[in-house]
Amino acid sequence: MKSGLPAGMRCAAVLSFDVDGESGMLQADPKNKDRMSVMSWARYGPKTGMPRILDMLKAKEVKATFFVPGYTAELYPDLIKRIAEEGHELGAHGYLHEPVSTLDPIEEEVALVKTCTILEQITGRKPVGYRAPLWEVNPGSAALLARHGLLYDSSLMDDDKPYILPTEAGNLVEVPVHWTNDDWEQFAFLYEPPMGSGVIETCEKAFQLWREEFDGMYRYGGAFVLTMHPELIGRPARVMMLERLIDYMRSHAGVWLTTCEEIASYCAANQTVASTKA
Ligand SMILES: [Zn+2]
Numbered sequence: 075m076k077s078g079l080p081a082g083m084r085c086a087a088v089l090s091f092d093v094d095g096e097s098g099m100l101q102a103d104p105k106n107k108d109r110m111s112v113m114s115w116a117r118y119g120p121k122t123g124m125p126r127i128l129d130m131l132k133a134k135e136v137k138a139t140f141f142v143p144g145y146t147a148e149l150y151p152d153l154i155k156r157i158a159e160e161g162h163e164l165g166a167h168g169y170l171h172e173p174v175s176t177l178d179p180i181e182e183e184v185a186l187v188k189t190c191t192i193l194e195q196i197t198g199r200k201p202v203g204y205r206a207p208l209w210e211v212n213p214g215s216a217a218l219l220a221r222h223g224l225l226y227d228s229s230l231m232d233d234d235k236p237y238i239l240p241t242e243a244g245n246l247v248e249v250p251v252h253w254t255n256d257d258w259e260q261f262a263f264l265y266e267p268p269m270g271s272g273v274i275e276t277c278e279k280a281f282q283l284w285r286e287e288f289d290g291m292y293r294y295g296g297a298f299v300l301t302m303h304p305e306l307i308g309r310p311a312r313v314m315m316l317e318r319l320i321d322y323m324r325s326h327a328g329v330w331l332t333t334c335e336e337i338a339s340y341c342a343a344n345q346t347v348a349s350t351k352a
Contacts, residue, residue: 079235079295079340084328086235086297086337087288088249089138089316090228091127092205093153093304095120095146097171101207102267115264116305120150123308130313132160134320139334141167141205141228144189151196158197163333165203165228166190173210183218190222203334205229205301209251216248217241226338234296236341247338251299255287261306277315284319292326297337 079086096116099106106112131138140157142164147154157164168174169185177185186204194200202225206215209229216239219227226247227239239248253259260280262270284300291298300319307316323329330337 079330082328083330084326085288085291085295086330086332087291087323088297088299088332088334088337089131089136089302089320090205090299090334091138091140091302091304091307092167093119093124093140093142093146094167094171094207095143095149095305097143097145097168098207100145101171101173106267112264112267119303119305119308120146120153123304123306123313124153126310126313127304127308127316128156128160128162130317131162134317136320136331137161137163137333139163139165139203141165141203142189142193143167143171143207144169144185144192145171147189147192147196154193154196158199163201163203163335164193164197164199165201165205165334166193166224167205168207171207173208174206174212174215175210177212179212179214179218182212182215183222186218186222202226203228203249203338205251216246217243220244220246225342226334228299228334234291234294236297236337236345238341238345245342247341249297249299249334249338249341251301255284255299256301257303257306257312258301261312262303277311280312281315281319285322288319288323292329298323299334 099116166189169188174182204227206229211229220241221243228249230248233250236249239246259271260275263274288298
């Protein structure tokens with residue numbers, strides 16, 4: 075049980091996508107709405123990247139987790155319906171991609187409840203997972219999520235595997251992430267406003283980095299959680315690279331390729347708080 079994985083499993087792997095769409099650019103500066111090229115860069119995600127990603131996941135029979143800001147869900151309800159209908163998980167990701175460090179507790183709660191309500195109205199199911207925009211989390215965020223009945227958060231970086239995060243409102247599961255496993259660092263580039271790492275890497279470099287990270291999790295046991303953005307990873311060559319990574323992971327025995335919800339549910343049912351310190 076120390077690994078937090080079902081018997082026979084060596085590691086878990088999750089493909090997660092933050093479907094920011096236009097929300098991030100509007101959050102950065104409302105004036106961006108009139109910048110047609112900048113907005114089209116963001117719109118590529120829901121408009122062009124997402125259908126290709128969903129087609130690929132369907133062909134590969136992989137279930138993934140999609141974190142969506144409420145604003146994006148309102149703009150693209152048919153896309154959200156398709157994600158749900160194809161058996162993927164939907165999680166909340168702010169309303170207009172607000173970094174919660176800029177919000178007071180009431181504003182943070184309003185954004186969370188609003189987005190959960192929008193997703194539930196579209197899909198008929200309230201999300202159980204949350205990822206903070208920009209992975210910015212306040213000291214009270216975990217208790218807020220627990221109070222609203224969410225199962226897990228996926229924004230912190232202090233472990234290789236899911237763990238129980240006790241809060242004053244009950245336990246939450248944390249599904250850890252890391253910048254190393256984020257396509258933003260590899261592929262995000264905008265000239266003005268400056269965005270991302272300022273470099274556009276090759277698919278081969280990203281594949282090599284993520285394959286090494288997967289190999290590490292496979293050796294030591296943990297959850298390889300890849301965080302991607304459809305405006306970046308949805309480009310043709312990159313979807314082909316992601317397909318190759320899925321094949322690579324599946325060439326190993328004992329890899330649990332699943333959703334954040336599945337591994338968080340397993341953690342909640344099988345780990346105690348004390349065992350996270352083992
Ligand atoms: Zn985001």
